[in-house]
Amino acid sequence: MAFIVNDVDISAAEPKELLFDKHVEYIANHGNDQNDFEYCMTEFLRMSGIYWGVTALDLMQQLEKLDRKSIVEFIKKCQCPTSGGVAACEGHDPHMLYTLSAVQILCIYDCLDQIDVAGVARYVASLQQPDGSFFGDKWGEVDTRFSFCAVAILTLINKLDVINVPKAVEFVMSCCNADGGFGSKPNAESHAGLIYCCVGFLSITNQLHRLDCEKLAWWLCERQLPSGGLNGRPEKLPDVCYSWWVLASLTIMGRLHWISSDKLKVFILSCQDTDTGGFSDRTGNLPDIFHTLFGLGALSLLGHDKLLKVNPTFCMPQYVLDKLKINTQIISV
Amino acid sequence: MHGRLKVRTSAEEAARKKKEQEIKVKTYRAGMGRIFEKRKNGQLDDEMMQITGQILSRNPDVYTLWNIRKECILKMAESLGNEAKQSLYDKDLGFTEQCLMVNPKSYGAWHHRCWILENCPTPDWEREVALCNKYLKLDERNFHCWDYRRFVVKKAKVPAEDELKYCTEKIHKNFSNYSSWHYRSKLLPLLFPHETSPARPISESKLKEELEMVLTAAFTDPNDSSAWFYQRWLLGYSQPALDIAAIRISKNLAIASFSKPIDLRTCEIETNFGFNFNPDRWQPVQKGNKYDVAWIVEDSFELGASDLQQYIFKCRMSDGKDYAINLKKCSDGFYGMKCPKFEYEFGAAVIEELKNQLESCNQLLEYEPDSKWTLLTASLLMRAIDRRGYHTKSLEYLQKLEKIDYLRQGYYADLASKWAIEKVLEEWIEQGDLTVAIDLSNLNLATIFYEQYMSIAKIVILRNNCLSDRTATKFNAFQFCENLDASYNQFSTPGVIPHIPNLKVLSLEGNKFSNNATTRLEDQMKNL
Ligand SMILES: [Zn+2]
Numbered sequence: 001m002a003f004i005v006n007d008v009d010i011s012a013a014e015p016k017e018l019l020f021d022k023h024v025e026y027i028a029n030h031g032n033d034q035n036d037f038e039y040c041m042t043e044f045l046r047m048s049g050i051y052w053g054v055t056a057l058d059l060m061q062q063l064e065k066l067d068r069k070s071i072v073e074f075i076k077k078c079q080c081p082t083s084g085g086v087a088a089c090e091g092h093d094p095h096m097l098y099t100l101s102a103v104q105i106l107c108i109y110d111c112l113d114q115i116d117v118a119g120v121a122r123y124v125a126s127l128q129q130p131d132g133s134f135f136g137d138k139w140g141e142v143d144t145r146f147s148f149c150a151v152a153i154l155t156l157i158n159k160l161d162v163i164n165v166p167k168a169v170e171f172v173m174s175c176c177n178a179d180g181g182f183g184s185k186p187n188a189e190s191h192a193g194l195i196y197c198c199v200g201f202l203s204i205t206n207q208l209h210r211l212d213c214e215k216l217a218w219w220l221c222e223r224q225l226p227s228g229g230l231n232g233r234p235e236k237l238p239d240v241c242y243s244w245w246v247l248a249s250l251t252i253m254g255r256l257h258w259i260s261s262d263k264l265k266v267f268i269l270s271c272q273d274t275d276t277g278g279f280s281d282r283t284g285n286l287p288d289i290f291h292t293l294f295g296l297g298a299l300s301l302l303g304h305d306k307l308l309k310v311n312p313t314f315c316m317p318q319y320v321l322d323k324l325k326i327n328t329q330i331i332s333v
Numbered sequence: 334m335h336g337r338l339k340v341r342t343s344a345e346e347a348a349r350k351k352k353e354q355e356i357k358v359k360t361y362r363a364g365m366g367r368i369f370e371k372r373k374n375g376q377l378d379d380e381m382m383q384i385t386g387q388i389l390s391r392n393p394d395v396y397t398l399w400n401i402r403k404e405c406i407l408k409m410a411e412s413l414g415n416e417a418k419q420s421l422y423d424k425d426l427g428f429t430e431q432c433l434m435v436n437p438k439s440y441g442a443w444h445h446r447c448w449i450l451e452n453c454p455t456p457d458w459e460r461e462v463a464l465c466n467k468y469l470k471l472d473e474r475n476f477h478c479w480d481y482r483r484f485v486v487k488k489a490k491v492p493a494e495d496e497l498k499y500c501t502e503k504i505h506k507n508f509s510n511y512s513s514w515h516y517r518s519k520l521l522p523l524l525f526p527h528e529t530s531p532a533r534p535i536s537e538s539k540l541k542e543e544l545e546m547v548l549t550a551a552f553t554d555p556n557d558s559s560a561w562f563y564q565r566w567l568l569g570y571s572q573p574a575l576d577i578a579a580i581r582i583s584k585n586l587a588i589a590s591f592s593k594p595i596d597l598r599t600c601e602i603e604t605n606f607g608f609n610f611n612p613d614r615w616q617p618v619q620k621g622n623k624y625d626v627a628w629i630v631e632d633s634f635e636l637g638a639s640d641l642q643q644y645i646f647k648c649r650m651s652d653g654k655d656y657a658i659n660l661k662k663c664s665d666g667f668y669g670m671k672c673p674k675f676e677y678e679f680g681a682a683v684i685e686e687l688k689n690q691l692e693s694c695n696q697l698l699e700y701e702p703d704s705k706w707t708l709l710t711a712s713l714l715m716r717a718i719d720r721r722g723y724h725t726k727s728l729e730y731l732q733k734l735e736k737i738d739y740l741r742q743g744y745y746a747d748l749a750s751k752w753a754i755e756k757v758l759e760e761w762i763e764q765g766d767l768t769v770a771i772d773l774s775n776l777n778l779a780t781i782f783y784e785q786y787m788s789i790a791k792i793v794i795l796r797n798n799c800l801s802d803r804t805a806t807k808f809n810a811f812q813f814c815e816n817l818d819a820s821y822n823q824f825s826t827p828g829v830i831p832h833i834p835n836l837k838v839l840s841l842e843g844n845k846f847s848n849n850a851t852t853r854l855e856d857q858m859k860n861l
Contacts, residue, residue: 005556035355035358037354037355037357037358040358040361040362041357041358041361041392043395044392044394044395044396044397045394087397088396088397091365091369091397092396092397093396093397093400095396137400139399139400139403139444139448140444140448141440141444141447177515177518177519178515178518178519178534178566179515179518179562179566183476183480184476184480185480187483187519188476188479188480188483189476189479189511189512189515189516190515191476206623206624209593209594209595209624212572214572215572217744218744219562221740221741221743221744222558222562222741224740224741226740228740233474233476233511234511234558234559234562235474235509235511235557235558235559236474239335254803255743255744255747257743257803258741258743258744258747259740259741259743260739260740260741260742263740273339280337280339281334281335281336282336284338284339285336285337285338285339286337286338286339288334290334291334332803332806333747333780333803333804
């Protein structure tokens with residue numbers, strides 16, 4: 001049985017330049033048709049959807065294309081007055097994931113005071129468990145994603161002291177594997193998305209020295225496939241969103257030069273939709289707003305001259321974090 | 334949002350699809366409207382279960398609906414006896430299974446299952462193990478299912494031996510199964526801990542067996558990475574353990590450096606020659622670091638007063654353990670250094686096996702000289718067997734890898750730099766004289782490793798390498814360096830070389846500074 005590498009072919013016809021205006025249009029029009037099937041069916045992650053759009057447009061310096069006022073109003077309606085957490089959409093339940101998205105949007109719009117910030121802090125603190133881990137919401141799912149969300153939210157609102165940080169660090173480190181990577185919980189397999197969450201978590205809490213960077217960054221650079229794209233685990237297909245998770249982690253660990261930037265750029269650009277704008281997960285697939293942000297974010301990390309500099313830990317424009325005086329740790333090699 | 338192919342359709346087809354979607358949107362909206370209305374009225378009843386079920390079976394990611402089902406079940410269960418309660422929970426277990434059939438990667442569905450089992454009166458954990466077997470047969474890489482398996486296996490009290498057996502069977506069915514190799518790396522240390530050293534993952538005898546097994550797997554298809562990753566773990570490449578690296582105390586400056594970054598301000602230091610260090614006075618060499626590999630104190634130290642047989646510097650670190658080093662007296666103070674352990678040291682039986690494996694790799698390379706994983710593993714095997722003896726050959730393999738696996742050229746270049754530095758450093762530490770230069774010239778270095786061990790050296794020669802701006806911060810560790818030769822490298826930003834207090838000679842010619850910058854550098858050097 002011959003081993004076949006899971007990868008894609010990029011034909012010569014695929015785009016090689018950034019379709020800047022197309023993407024602006026794609027994001028700006030997203031949600032204009034409230035009855036659009038895709039839009040309607042992704043209601044359960046609306047808050048994150050808005051964060052992806054807002055951040056992508058801000059990186060392109062086109063933030064005015066979205067209606068700030070209605071977005072802020074929407075966020076206010078999604079905050080739960082009792083728990084303090086934020087839901088994905090009106091009528092839905094508050095959750096750590098959407099609380100982070102809401103806080104990120106408000107930081108970009110420089111209007112955190114529009115929601116009950118103390119309530120947000122209370123909500124996050126209420127979800128920490130005795131072992132240091134975090135629930136995603138009151139129903140008890142534990143995942144290192146939520147550890148990242150917790151410290152990211154609290155750092156953005158300058159309230160990191162409401163949780164037990166050393167315990168939180170201990171839990172994240174208990175999810176570290178023999179390959180240097182991290183999974184969603186102790187003993188879970190390494191996965192680039194969760195590695196990003198844990199590396200980001202450690203960079204926010206100033207604990208990067210706990211990483212075995214050489215081991216982990218080697219595993220991450222092995223995610224690059226002959227097409228130039230990056231996958232999230234061994235033997236999986238490449239995907240634009242992993243360009244972000246892997247690249248951001250390598251950037252934080254000072255090892256961006258362990259993969260080929262040129263080849264990765266070719267892969268990311270090939271995932272643009274020439275008709276509608278937007279990026280898809282892989283060459284030839286349908287675009288969506290999630291992959292559009294992570295495609296642009298990765299290009300920004302690679303130094304694309306038409307995009308603002310993105311912060312690898314928060315996936316927000318660097319100037320926003322500078323304004324908030326938030327420093328995230330980065331290793332240099 | 335993943336794996337949806339963009340297909341060109343006729344206008345007719347598109348119109349038909351749009352109609353269909355319009356209906357779906359309407360149904361969804363109506364369902365959600367009814368659900369929210371009922372929830373507001375506290376109607377957590379059968380109808381609620383039914384409508385949430387209809388939507389979830391098509392779209393299991395609507396997380397709020399899973400929450401509502403939990404509320405329903407809790408409410409309904411209140412009035413039921415144990416048996417009826419159990420059947421209520423069982424019914425919803427059946428429902429999650431239906432959803433997982435459609436979307437086996439739904440976080441919501443998997444978590445709902447965990448929740449049911451933790452809340453129902455009589456959970457059947459064995460049945461859940463069987464369910465995992467079934468799902469892992471369909472997709473052996475589904476990490477949701479593997480996580481769920483570890484959760485239920487613990488509850489069902491399945492012995493680790495049985496899980497290892499399951500794992501072995503899975504691997505034999507398909508070697509290209511990273512998830513199984515991963516689970517194995519978790520189970521083996523529990524079942525076969527190392528005889529003496531807790532830092533080592535598994536016992537020597539088991540290690541030998543595992544090495545044999547993994548090589549068979551790797552050679553079955555040398556392009557499949559899973560087994561090679563596992564092999565590298567077995568060979569035990571890792572960071573050095575925490576220890577003191579080097580100490581130097583002179584009239585007005587002391588440096589303490591360590592194998593890993595630490596916060597020295599939280600450590601207790603003790604000497605037997607009357608030197609006291611106030612923890613608050615230590616400064617990291619890289620300003621602003623909370624954790625650093627090297628720390629300095631600027632103070633005046635009374636040297637030469639004491640005359641002892643041994644000068645001991647002891648540090649109690651945050652792990653509660655004491656680390657000590659014997660210092661030597663020199664003309665201007667005290668110094669000491671420890672050679673780091675670069676690799677594990679294996680017993681004779683394992684070494685024998687490693688030699689066999691190297692032999693097999695080399696045979697394979699005769700037929701497939703460009704086999705990436707074979708080249709990398711061969712070079713790692715050589716280092717494990719006889720690091721010094723195979724030094725040149727192992728670097729040769731890395732150079733070859735830089736070409737054939739050019740995507741990761743930067744990785745191999747850094748690794749080669751590390752190995753090259755290890756050799757020079759080891760020899761320098763063995764000779765033990767501080768005034769002898771650390772000569773790292775002409776080694777193709779792309780970066781610097783082990784800078785903390787060089788922190789006490791007087792002369793560091795880095796001439797004719799490929800060092801660039803990103804490495805310059807490492808020079809912060811060279812606190813005692815008086816003569817630094819960084820000529821003929823790739824530095825390009827003026828001012829990138831940090832201030833080194835004792836520096837008398839700095840050579841930077843042959844770098845990539847612009848003319849203008851060179852003049853400014855010369856000015857900077859005049860001020861040294
Ligand atoms: Zn993706």
